[in-house]
Amino acid sequence: MPILIDLMIGLPQQRPGGLLLSILVAVAAAAAALALGVLYAMVCVTARFISLGLQAVLAILRGIPLLLLIFALGQLTSLSLPATGFLALSLYSVSHVGETVRGYLTAYPAALREQAKLLTISPAREWLALRIPWTLQKSLDAVGTHWISLLKDTGALTVLGIGELTTVARLLSEQATTTQWLEVLLAAAALYLIAVLALMRLLTVIRTRLARKGV
Amino acid sequence: MSVPPRPRLRPRLAVAISLLIFAAAAVGGCSRAAAQTDSTSLLDRVKAAGVLKVGTRVDNPPHSFYDPNGNWVGFDVDMATAVAKAWGVRLQLVKVDELTRISFLQNGTIDLAVASISKTWKRAEQVDFSQTYFFSTQTFLVRKGTISSYHDLIGKPVGASRGSSSIGNWKDWLARNNVTGEPQIEQFGDKHAALAAVKQGAIAGWTEDYEVLASYAKSEPDLTVLNVAGGTGPKLDGIAMHKNDPTLLSAVNLALQGIASSGAYDRIYDTWFGPASTAPVPRQGSIEVWPHG
Amino acid sequence: MTAFVKQGLGTLAVWALSGGLALALAVMLTTLWLSRRRGLRACGSILTTVTRGVPTSLLVVAAGIAALPHAAPTWLPNPFPGTSPRLAGVAWAVTIALCLGSAGHLAVILRSGHASIGTARLEQVMLLGLTPVRRIRLLAREAAGPTLAPLGSRLVHHLHNTAFAALFPVAELFGWVQEQANDTFDVTRYVGIGVATYVVLSLAIWATFRGLEYYLAAGPTATRQPVLSAVAS
Numbered sequence A: 001m002p003i004l005i006d007l008m009i010g011l012p013q014q015r016p017g018g019l020l021l022s023i024l025v026a027v028a029a030a031a032a033a034l035a036l037g038v039l040y041a042m043v044c045v046t047a048r049f050i051s052l053g054l055q056a057v058l059a060i061l062r063g064i065p066l067l068l069l070i071f072a073l074g075q076l077t078s079l080s081l082p083a084t085g086f087l088a089l090s091l092y093s094v095s096h097v098g099e100t101v102r103g104y105l106t107a108y109p110a111a112l113r114e115q116a117k118l119l120t121i122s123p124a125r126e127w128l129a130l131r132i133p134w135t136l137q138k139s140l141d142a143v144g145t146h147w148i149s150l151l152k153d154t155g156a157l158t159v160l161g162i163g164e165l166t167t168v169a170r171l172l173s174e175q176a177t178t179t180q181w182l183e184v185l186l187a188a189a190a191l192y193l194i195a196v197l198a199l200m201r202l203l204t205v206i207r208t209r210l211a212r213k214g215v
Numbered sequence B: 001m002s003v004p005p006r007p008r009l010r011p012r013l014a015v016a017i018s019l020l021i022f023a024a025a026a027v028g029g030c031s032r033a034a035a036q037t038d039s040t041s042l043l044d045r046v047k048a049a050g051v052l053k054v055g056t057r058v059d060n061p062p063h064s065f066y067d068p069n070g071n072w073v074g075f076d077v078d079m080a081t082a083v084a085k086a087w088g089v090r091l092q093l094v095k096v097d098e099l100t101r102i103s104f105l106q107n108g109t110i111d112l113a114v115a116s117i118s119k120t121w122k123r124a125e126q127v128d129f130s131q132t133y134f135f136s137t138q139t140f141l142v143r144k145g146t147i148s149s150y151h152d153l154i155g156k157p158v159g160a161s162r163g164s165s166s167i168g169n170w171k172d173w174l175a176r177n178n179v180t181g182e183p184q185i186e187q188f189g190d191k192h193a194a195l196a197a198v199k200q201g202a203i204a205g206w207t208e209d210y211e212v213l214a215s216y217a218k219s220e221p222d223l224t225v226l227n228v229a230g231g232t233g234p235k236l237d238g239i240a241m242h243k244n245d246p247t248l249l250s251a252v253n254l255a256l257q258g259i260a261s262s263g264a265y266d267r268i269y270d271t272w273f274g275p276a277s278t279a280p281v282p283r284q285g286s287i288e289v290w291p292h293g
Numbered sequence C: 001m002t003a004f005v006k007q008g009l010g011t012l013a014v015w016a017l018s019g020g021l022a023l024a025l026a027v028m029l030t031t032l033w034l035s036r037r038r039g040l041r042a043c044g045s046i047l048t049t050v051t052r053g054v055p056t057s058l059l060v061v062a063a064g065i066a067a068l069p070h071a072a073p074t075w076l077p078n079p080f081p082g083t084s085p086r087l088a089g090v091a092w093a094v095t096i097a098l099c100l101g102s103a104g105h106l107a108v109i110l111r112s113g114h115a116s117i118g119t120a121r122l123e124q125v126m127l128l129g130l131t132p133v134r135r136i137r138l139l140a141r142e143a144a145g146p147t148l149a150p151l152g153s154r155l156v157h158h159l160h161n162t163a164f165a166a167l168f169p170v171a172e173l174f175g176w177v178q179e180q181a182n183d184t185f186d187v188t189r190y191v192g193i194g195v196a197t198y199v200v201l202s203l204a205i206w207a208t209f210r211g212l213e214y215y216l217a218a219g220p221t222a223t224r225q226p227v228l229s230a231v232a233s
Helices: A002-009 A018-048 A046-064 A066-075 A080-107 A108-119 A123-138 A140-160 A166-176 A180-211 B011-026 B042-049 B075-085 B100-107 B165-176 B190-197 B211-218 B246-261 B265-272 C003-033 C038-053 C056-067 C087-118 C121-126 C134-169 C175-185 C189-220 C225-232
Strands: B051-056 B064-066 B090-094 B134-143 B159-161 B186-189 B205-209 B222-224 B233-237
Touching: A002 A018, A002 A080, A002 A166, A002 A180, A018 A046, A018 A080, A018 A123, A018 A140, A018 A166, A018 A180, A046 C134, A046 C189, A066 A080, A066 A140, A066 B100, A066 B211, A066 C134, A066 C189, A080 A123, A080 A140, A080 C134, A108 A123, A108 C087, A108 C189, A123 A140, A123 A180, A123 C087, A140 A180, A140 C087, A140 C134, A166 A180, A180 C038, A180 C056, B042 B051, B042 B075, B051 B075, B051 B100, B064 B075, B075 B090, B075 B265, B100 C189, B134 B165, B134 B211, B134 C087, B159 B165, B165 B186, B165 B205, B165 B233, B190 B205, B190 B211, B190 B222, B205 B211, B205 B222, B211 B222, B233 C121, B246 B265, B246 C175, B265 C087, B265 C121, C003 C038, C003 C134, C003 C175, C003 C189, C038 C087, C038 C134, C056 C087, C056 C134, C087 C134, C121 C134, C134 C175, C134 C189, C175 C189
Parallel strands: B051 B090, B159 B186, B159 B205
Antiparallel strands: B134 B205, B134 B222, B134 B233
């Protein structure tokens, strides 16, 4: 039981940690990345010349394994370790989310564009009320799948010693026998699965509400 | 009546958005200054700031780990505390792992690395090492009843942690005993995976530091540590610091001498490696202490 | 062959095999999901949820440890450069674990691509009276637009997940970085080489998918007529 508590909220004197910290960091990074990702997609769709450069930057960023990205930012920046971890996760997330949102924004139906023109809706309103909500709704599955992955990817923060779930599981398992080690890892896996199930349920609720709104 | 065409999202706005993205991506400041960007020693900066930043691990019992109450404890932690006390500064511990214990040193995030770092010639090209503050050997963890000496391991697959100094020691032992040919060394990225491999017979033995193997063997009744005098080779731990700072190096060595001569070293050693500890390691050497003159 | 080249090829081998298996499994899971039978839909849903929810690192650890005691049978091929034949079984186990780690995510991407086609278009295609193969080809092309980008992203992420293979003695690039960095302490150099190599490999994957996206956008079925226009004409 103490192991389960440590896995959920962190080691004593290292709280908040464990699964709680994993969720907090993942939510913050996902929110920042989604906002930046939408901006990126908008630029790519509207300004094709600039978009090539941006796409190249994001492609390079996407090519760097998260573990090495965290390590490189820790090496190159003067930010505190938690800020470095947050920045690395956000950049990593935007490199995936941005590309997904761009793909869906590009596939925005011409018919809906025509309808907006016919209804004399201003471009700004069309973007805010139609295009972006449509894109977000259609890409929810793909972006949601990335968020699920992101929740588990917070484990890479172990490089900076940030006490989220994977780090706590590693530390507890270091002191355990081989049998207990497997138990600790199984407990950590179960906690991740529960968190992912909760996130999937949340995504389903959001999808249903958006569908009811008629977006 | 004709409807005027609506303008597209203005290019200027698109440029502004992209600049915003670039600015957001560029946040983080410039690279941290290295320890030797000017002629002052890092020691002067540490004393001026009143804080000594030491990188040490949290996953390496009994050198440095979290106890069940979440306190950061261990032999390396106590040694770092003693060095900070000798200099009259506050200690700030920074968590590092096998990669960051060196990269943080090189980029100035930490001033010293007290992280169970074995001294080797190759490593000495990148960092400076203090005199040895922990003496041990490297040996093998094997299944009971299968292997009784290093000679039994010749020609068999053995395991080691990736890039560990124990690999070099095993190769040197083989060379000293006139064994030719490339040894079969399987490198693991996780200690428990290597432990499982020994238990299950996938490898004949796992080579690591004696005290690390002893702490694992304690809770594994089927495994035993090959306790051979001298092991496959020595493990000499030193405090790592930025290269080419002789003032800092001298200060660290003198601090170690002070810790040894005051008796603090004996107390720290007995706590973590003494006969009553969880991983007893008989003394293999001692810190060099000069006469005051 | 230098250790770097072997480990790099090892990474590619693990990625290609596990990625291919993951895509095949994802297609199967998506098919189960879209089935009219409740039982099959539930099966697909559960398998997808479990493979998405369990961290890939744990799947790899469990698979590797399960495979360790068993010597690889002689008939088992060893397509993993740099991995000893004795441990080919462990390499295959790790490959399958990596496949399971990504299959669920890929299945969701394929499903959302299918959903992006829209009910009206699906019905339209059904009414055309095409053979199943032609129907699938047509729908695949139309779903490919929004699907290729996230698929490419996921396969890049999958490439990075191959680093978990380094927990075991399976030849892999991240393992090489760890070995060299820990041996020489020249961390910046070897991490830099590792990052550059991963970026190049990832860019190659990205470029492939962008190329496919461009090809499909410029192809004969590139312009999908809006439903109203299609009906009016």
